[in-house]
Amino acid sequence: MCYGAIEAGGTKFVCAVADENLKIIKKVQIPTTSPQETFKQIFSFFNAYDLKAIGIGSFGPIGTNPNQDNYGYILATPKKGWTNFDFLGTLKKRYDIPVVWTTDVNAAAYGELLMGAAQGKTSCLYLTVGTGIGGGVIMDGQIFQGIASPEMGHIYVKRHPQDEYEGICPYHHDCLEGLAAGPSLEARAGIKGQDLPIDHPVWDIQAYYIAQALMTYTLTLSPEVIVLGGGVMNQDHLLRKIRQEFTTQMAGYVETPDVEEYIVRWGLPNKSGIIGSLLLAQTIS
């Protein structure tokens, strides 16, 4: 008997199988093509194992309210062929076992809480900054969600005084994701993020927006720790700038733990999501 996990992304799916101690037995990457083709490969991977339960962390937006008809579905997504796809139903039809269904960022937050940078806490917020920006939240050791899966990367932000970039979000133009995700860095500077020199002024602008978002999350959700992950966070200097900006913008108004302990880098780089999904599978079996 073993646990299965799927980290479903817009570019690739990661599928893994682990033993009862959560030691990973096998892991594969499947390119995200059509739902039919992708699921054919998913089934062909999992069919070799006697699964006890599966945990899924999926790209979104997704239906997370069990009282609604769209529960388990991928909702409106620019990813061709996936809008209104019954992800959970398709899986449950093939495997008659317990399945945990949540967002990719919630799964990552759960992974970071139990085995990553938020170990020992009962709550955490995980924010990924990459091609897009998304957040997941655990409160009292449980996935936190309201009536819809939160899309906290799309909050509006106060403008940096030196920033005149119009923003890149197709829905909101200059929301957080529109102003601070990876593509905005490149659009402002004309250089890819990973090639931008450390002293490029674009980093100050990005730190300003990320820090502001962390302040908003602190004032609304008040988690014990904030864990930052995703491609952009591979830049060491950025974390320092974000912590400085957070302190400046909060202006001492609400007490948080020391910023070095409150805002931290992921403890399971590129693995939070799949490990979190395995841990979630374990909770229901």
Added chain:
Amino acid sequence: MCYGAIEAGGTKFVCAVADENLKIIKKVQIPTTSPQETFKQIFSFFNAYDLKAIGIGSFGPIGTNPNQDNYGYILATPKKGWTNFDFLGTLKKRYDIPVVWTTDVNAAAYGELLMGAAQGKTSCLYLTVGTGIGGGVIMDGQIFQGIASPEMGHIYVKRHPQDEYEGICPYHHDCLEGLAAGPSLEARAGIKGQDLPIDHPVWDIQAYYIAQALMTYTLTLSPEVIVLGGGVMNQDHLLRKIRQEFTTQMAGYVETPDVEEYIVRWGLPNKSGIIGSLLLAQTIS
């Protein structure tokens, strides 16, 4: 046997006593002076009753984490004499009965959920817009709080394109409270809020900021319903403008219930807080 409740405000305290069916037996208003003087009057009111439990909704910021030394205290407040005052301890010393301690806005949210505009729901967000802006949240029928009492009135906001007002918050200048609480209306227009004509452009600016905050709360907390209260919300036309702006700014990105049902006016005008405090007293006795 009866229930006691205190709604503690910076200007006045409301104290009430209700019977086992929560019918209010007596209610008094006490001006907020020094802690010593104010509590002398509180004791003199409650001493006449055989109380089973007390619910408190207090102005803040307050210590709400039972694991911290400042639990039950008023924290840094501009209100003279109240910073670091042990509110809960002072009350518990006099009355050896169960006490529920939370923020004024959490108590109001609880009142609105059980007996006001959010009846029948299991979650709601209550936002008061008056001299200041504050929010309280109930999730799964329980007060929602992280490690600190959230101060969601102080989130930063994207500027309205026609607004050049610098903002009035002593900590953050142009945060939501600094740009959209009552005093900011008056400062922009030179006329008191209640005397401003309906077609004054300042209302558009205010609706823009309040709606934006509601979008942020939706994207982070995702409650079933948002209840608006406080002095500024006595303006009928403002609620309409806020709903319109909310729809525009969200741009269809996240599904919410119909905006007429999702963003509503308080059901217990000026009473949500004291009724919520009584209901909270009932929960622990």
